[in-house]
Amino acid sequence: MSIRRRLAVEIFTGIVLAAMASGPSWAQGTAAKPSSREEVQQALQTREQYDVHGLRFAADKSTLEPGSEALLDDIATALKNFPDWHLRIVGHTDATGSAEANVRLSLERADTIKAALVKRGIAPDRLMVEGAGQSRPVASNDTEEGKALNRRVELVRIADSPEAKKLLKAMSDYLAAQKALSFAYDANLQVVTNTDQKLGLASSGTVVLSRPDKVRATRSGGFVDTEALFDGKTLTLLGKNVNKYTQIETPGTVDQLIDELKDKQGLPLPGADLLMTNAYDELMEGVYDSKDLGSGVINGHECDSLAFRKDDVDFQIWVAQGEQPYPCRLVITSSQVMGEPEYSIQIRDWKSGDGVVTDDFAFKNATNAEKIDVKDLKQNISELPGHFIVGDEK
Structure with a gap:
């Protein structure tokens, strides 16, 4: 298989990493926080979607709560091991508050994650940010549980060919x-x-x-x-x-x-x-x-x-x-x-x-x-x- 064709095959395995801002996992709900950097890296490589627990924000704020440092270290290490990877960081909120305010809040949270990874040695041009606000819910906003599922930061592995x-x-x-x-x-x-x-x-x-x-x-x-x-x-x-x-x-x-x-x-x-x-x-x-x-x-x-x-x-x-x-x-x-x-x-x-x-x-x-x-x-x-x-x- 030629190098170009092999690369074409590899890019079909796009990686989506969902990190919850608060509340339980919104996808399968069965993945625990990886216990090692190797497991974080393997998840990024092999799974289409992976829920990472531990990235939590204060209510209505973009400040990360304590306890996120180790998880951010693991993500940064995985990125350093694969220097060709690029990530798109997408912030999401529940429907509390105005749509305009939620877009700002979600973007601020995405910027917070980017800044934390840059501080850990990841080049800024490998990280893109987006604030989706409340526009892409994964659960109903009529319940507290649903709102918690919608408050999230999503890291999407992207290609730049x-x-x-x-x-x-x-x-x-x-x-x-x-x-x-x-x-x-x-x-x-x-x-x-x-x-x-x-x-x-x-x-x-x-x-x-x-x-x-x-x-x-x-x-x-x-x-x-x-x-x-x-x-x-x-x-x-x-x-x-x-x-x-x-x-x-x-x-x-x-x-x-x-x-x-x-x-x-x-x-x-x-x-x-x-x-x-x-x-x-x-x-x-x-x-x-x-x-x-x-x-x-x-x-x-x-x-x-x-x-x-x-x-x-x-x-x-x-x-x-x-x-x-x-x-x-x-x-x-x-x-x-x-x-x-x-x-x-x-x-x-x-x-x-x-x-x-x-x-x-x-x-x-x-x-x-x-x-x-x-x-x-x-x-x-x-x-x-x-x-x-x-x-x-x-």
Whole structure:
């Protein structure tokens, strides 16, 4: 087995270490405090989740109570034995008090743990902190026992793969260098019903891009049949299924158009982040975990499989190997939405340079479509049909 493939296998054993701030264990409830540093290290290496007793905070405070020193020593020793490990320290609270105050308190507790480990010789850049407040309970806040379970500090072992970042950057640089590109795609938007049934809405389409300021995108599915054209000055959105269109004056580049559609109109282009000249920066914003999963095959092409995590989403991308490192598949999972729905886009028929057939990207209105206001057309070109309702966060 190659070194790279062996590393790809090893990273699948992500380590989650849960340390209770007070009260009994919230997971299996059977693990006692490790009696030796070796046992702490073994737990970090081999168990997906491990509850460590002994890290306790004073009520409504971020000050560690006495008795935590030995446990912190053990954790620091394990980190020193494995210098490639990185930890994400996440503070949690119960629902007592305001949500805003609990976010501050949970972050302060995470900072306390980080400072204690840094004091013990762990480099600060190996430790990340987050305050989740009361947003991710593991038990009911209606009882004192449940509240105690929710007051916790979680240490998550994370990966920071230079190779994954390098491969993603190479893809971004390649895309930015293409003056013209085109591809077809198949997309699937997964939704979760109020009975926890996962359903997929499938669509297909095409994208033709001519930098810096022209793009044509189509999308056709069971609920929608649309076309978007941009000629550097005017964006035209055509609902083919209703034979209506709207136009928005928005002169600028394709990058500026993507921001306009996403931030102001709520109508992102398919795989929009991949089309931007700074795709790497857009994709990597907020990423705290990166993995190189080795190789995979998409549409007969061998690809590098890369996985990344943010606070609100996970995304996995397959990048074609060879001289044209284009994206073959992208899967985005909403980790903070009930049911963890996902959106995937699989790319085929990739072309670039002279292989791309372009035109003037002007709207011809060959079907005598009726012009209407953009807000009236949105309901006819949305990814979701009207009777679907966006779900709650976790």
